[in-house]
Amino acid sequence: xxxxxxxxxxxxxxxxxxxxxxxxxxxxxxxxxxxxxxxxxxxxxxxxxxxxxxxxxxxxxxxxxxxxxxxxxxxxxxxxxxxxxxxxxxxxxxxxxxxxxxxxxxxxxxxxxxxxxxxxxxxxxxxxxxxxxxxxxxxxxxxxxxxxxxxxxxxxxxxxxxxxxxxxxxxxxxxxxxxxxxxxxxxxxxxxxxxxxxxxxxxxxxxxxxxxxxxxxxxxxxxxxxxxxxxxxxxxxxxxxxxxxxxxxxxxxxxxxxxxxxxxxxxxxxxxxxxxxxxxxxxxxxxxxxxxxxxxxxxxxxxxxxxxxxxxxxxxxxxxxxxxx
Amino acid sequence: xxxxxxxxxxxxxxxxxxxxxxxxxxxxxxxxxxxxxxxxxxxxxxxxxxxxxxxxxxxxxxxxxxxxxxxxxxxxxxxxxxxxxxxxxxxxxxxxxxxxxxxxxxxxxxxxxxxxxxxxxxxxxxxxxxxxxxxxxxxxxxxxxxxxxxxxxxxxxxxxxxxxxxxxxxxxxxxxxxxxxxxxxxxxxxxxxxxxxxxxxxxxxxxxxxxxxxxxxxxxxxxxxxxxxxxxxxxxxx
Numbered sequence: 001x002x003x004x005x006x007x008x009x010x011x012x013x014x015x016x017x018x019x020x021x022x023x024x025x026x027x028x029x030x031x032x033x034x035x036x037x038x039x040x041x042x043x044x045x046x047x048x049x050x051x052x053x054x055x056x057x058x059x060x061x062x063x064x065x066x067x068x069x070x071x072x073x074x075x076x077x078x079x080x081x082x083x084x085x086x087x088x089x090x091x092x093x094x095x096x097x098x099x100x101x102x103x104x105x106x107x108x109x110x111x112x113x114x115x116x117x118x119x120x121x122x123x124x125x126x127x128x129x130x131x132x133x134x135x136x137x138x139x140x141x142x143x144x145x146x147x148x149x150x151x152x153x154x155x156x157x158x159x160x161x162x163x164x165x166x167x168x169x170x171x172x173x174x175x176x177x178x179x180x181x182x183x184x185x186x187x188x189x190x191x192x193x194x195x196x197x198x199x200x201x202x203x204x205x206x207x208x209x210x211x212x213x214x215x216x217x218x219x220x221x222x223x224x225x226x227x228x229x230x231x232x233x234x235x236x237x238x239x240x241x242x243x244x245x246x247x248x249x250x251x252x253x254x255x256x257x258x259x260x261x262x263x264x265x266x267x268x269x270x271x272x273x274x275x276x277x278x279x280x281x282x283x284x285x286x287x288x289x290x291x292x293x294x295x296x297x298x299x300x301x302x303x304x305x306x307x308x309x310x311x312x313x314x315x316x317x318x319x320x321x322x323x324x325x
Numbered sequence: 326x327x328x329x330x331x332x333x334x335x336x337x338x339x340x341x342x343x344x345x346x347x348x349x350x351x352x353x354x355x356x357x358x359x360x361x362x363x364x365x366x367x368x369x370x371x372x373x374x375x376x377x378x379x380x381x382x383x384x385x386x387x388x389x390x391x392x393x394x395x396x397x398x399x400x401x402x403x404x405x406x407x408x409x410x411x412x413x414x415x416x417x418x419x420x421x422x423x424x425x426x427x428x429x430x431x432x433x434x435x436x437x438x439x440x441x442x443x444x445x446x447x448x449x450x451x452x453x454x455x456x457x458x459x460x461x462x463x464x465x466x467x468x469x470x471x472x473x474x475x476x477x478x479x480x481x482x483x484x485x486x487x488x489x490x491x492x493x494x495x496x497x498x499x500x501x502x503x504x505x506x507x508x509x510x511x512x513x514x515x516x517x518x519x520x521x522x523x524x525x526x527x528x529x530x531x532x533x534x535x536x537x538x539x540x541x542x543x544x545x546x547x548x549x550x551x552x553x554x555x556x557x558x559x560x561x562x563x
Contacts, residue, residue: 028399028402028406028430029357029360029361029426030360030361030422030423030424030425031406034361034362037361049455052455052457052458055457063517064457064460065464065513065520066514067464067465068461068463068465068467068468069464069465069512069513070509070510070513071461071469072465072469072471072472072509073472073505073506075473076472076475076476076509077502079473079476079480080476080479080480080498081498082498082499083498101506109457109461110461112458112461113462116462117462117465117466117469119433120433120437120442120445121437121442122398123398123399123430123433123434124398126433127353127357127429128354128358128361181406185418186406186409186413187409187410187413187415188409189412189413192412210502213496213498214503216499217496217499217500217503218506218507220503221504221507
């Protein structure tokens with residue numbers, strides 16, 4: 001889950017620091033099957049473009065240094081250890097904290113820049129896997145991290161919301177990464193999935209606690225750092241929206257673990273031979289007609305993303321409309 | 326600023342260093358796609374690609390052992406994923422996964438260690454990546470080491486005051502991070518003011534314009550064909 005990436009060099013070592021992947025679970029080139037990374041790259045391009053435009057509208061170009069330096073801050077924050085129990089410690093991941101301080105669009109842009117620099121300079125994450133990583137962490141992670149704060153940041157539930165934001169941002173990006181690996185056909189037994197989910201849950205709770213502690217410390221220093229969302233959004237509606245997002249992510253995961261119905265059907269009816277006729281001689285991967293398992297899996301994956309997107313969009317719209325009314 | 330080994334490598338003067346960043350990045354993408362979509366005779370193909378990348382690194386006068394070691398940064402996590410595949414009853418996929426991610430990292434490293442990052446980002450901007458994002462990335466990279474060092478100082482200061490892991494420091498760590506946040510914020514404001522004072526026009530200037538020459542086109546054609554031909558040959562043989 002955590003890939004240490006040091007500055008180890010033959011000549012002279014840079015700072016004796018270890019930079020674990022600081023925005024969560026990275027996917028490397030070679031992990032995902034071709035249709036999955038292609039689909040995620042295609043989906044990531046417009047999403048990142050939209051986010052950059054929003055951030056640009058909010059921050060005029062002269063404020064670019066702020067976003068860059070805050071990205072550097074997230075990198076550097078890995079060096080501050082948070083002791084938890086005997087001998088173990090955690091560190092800030094940062095998506096939710098940035099969303100609470102800079103706003104979701106700017107936080108997404110900062111995380112995009114972090115993920116790109118990590119892939120290019122620190123061999124942490126891949127270039128073809130940039131799309132999946134951006135969607136998992138910079139887009140869905142930030143949205144999930146900001147949603148509770150957006151909904152309840154102005155109510156007495158504020159502290160719970162900040163905690164939930166930190167936890168959700170880590171959990172959603174981890175679940176997305178896990179689901180993408182499963183859709184790609186990485187064989188994971190139920191126990192492996194269970195163990196990873198438990199680990200993710202622990203780190204998610206830790207991230208929630210760290211985010212809350214840092215936000216409170218920040219407000220003690222200077223209250224202006226943390227954005228103040230409008231007070232009094234509907235609790236029930238918010239809870240419903242949050243549940244929808246969580247359900248969509250979890251449902252995505254379950255869909256990706258479901259047994260291959262059509263594949264087994266093909267085996268029993270002898271359709272395998274027919275299907276082999278359609279494959280291209282050119283490559284090892286099958287570029288053939290509908291009914292291929294990968295096509296179905298990709299469709300399922302895209303549908304999952306669309307559901308998460310749709311849920312976020314609808315909730316955002318309805319809440320905004322209520323806010324204006 | 327502390328020297329980062331990658332930074333030093335990327336300031337070399339080999340024929341590969343002189344190529345246009347766009348040509349190098351396009352060649353990288355072709356290589357990665359050819360590798361990622363390969364399934365047959367993967368160990369053989371990986372060996373051939375390793376030779377190809379090794380030859381390129383030698384041509385670019387990048388220390389070979391250092392580059393191999395640096396690309397191995399992906400191995401801890403990759404080996405874990407490979408082991409999961411192996412235990413899940415698909416050893417071939419596990420081996421393929423480890424080979425592919427190591428070679429991909431080595432390929433990225435080959436490009437990044439022969440292209441200074443500002444030039445690479447400028448090349449990406451010219452092919453249409455959003456400038457706002459690339460400028461944020463550039464600032465991030467510039468101040469990464471500054472802020473990291475600041476965090477390092479804070480950590481040393483805490484340690485020298487006998488601040489261990491035992492003394493219940495969750496809140497104290499949160500306080501330290503908040504201070505780091507505030508200092509980074511203030512530093513960003515200073516940087517912004519300094520830039521305004523120097524009449525920052527909203528974009529970076531690079532010394533010299535990037536020009537896509539015939540040599541770049543020839544390099545791109547060669548570098549894009551080589552992995553594809555190697556793969557076709559190996560798949561024909563195997």
